[in-house]
Amino acid sequence: MRRVLERAGRCVLTYAVLYAVTWVVIALLVSPEDSYTDVMWLGLGMLVITGIPTLLLALLAGLAHRRMDVTTFRATLAFPMMFFAWPLIGANYPQPLVLQVLCQIAFAAYLMPAPLVPENWTAKPR
Template identity: 75%
Template sequence: MRRVLERIARLVLTYVVLYAVTWVVIGLTLRGDYSFTEDTGLGSGMFVIVGGPTLLLALLAGPAHTQMDVTTFRAALAFPMVFFAWPLVGAGAPEPLVFQVLCQIAFAAYLMPAPLVPENWTPKPR
């Protein structure tokens, strides 16, 4: 049980850090009427709309994947995660959407711990 909770904590921490780095990059590259702090503040507010559903999907899909290999699972999960970036379609510049989509793909394809609940794991003896 401890091992599963560690993997869940790693999943959440990895996504939150990746999301924060993504919005720092957006704040640094976006040129417009808003300052860096306003851009990153917008990103932290967008976490509820973009990051929350992404984490929920990863947490729900992780234990459900038992009949496909990890690569297929990651590819199948990348599209729904990219869909959660839809609120950024209305942004005045393309950078927020492009970088957020790249963030979602990087998380699903490379950084998300998969499988979340290993099928063949046994508790380590103490």
């Protein structure tokens, strides 16, 4: 149980750091019309719409992941995570949408610890 909680904590911490870095980059790249603090507040608000559902999906899928190869699991998980960035379609600039989608893909494809419960993993490595 301790190992699962450590991996889940690492999952949450990794996503939080990646999300913060993504929004710092977005704040630096958007037009000078918008202030840095306004963009960072927008990023904090987007955490509720984008970040929390992503983390819930990652944790639930990671706990349920038992039979699929890790590479296939990551590719399968990256696709639905991209849809959580949909509110950014209405942004004035393309950077928030593009960078948030890249953040979601990077987390699912490379940074998420998978599987979260290695003891239950029954897949055969390729």
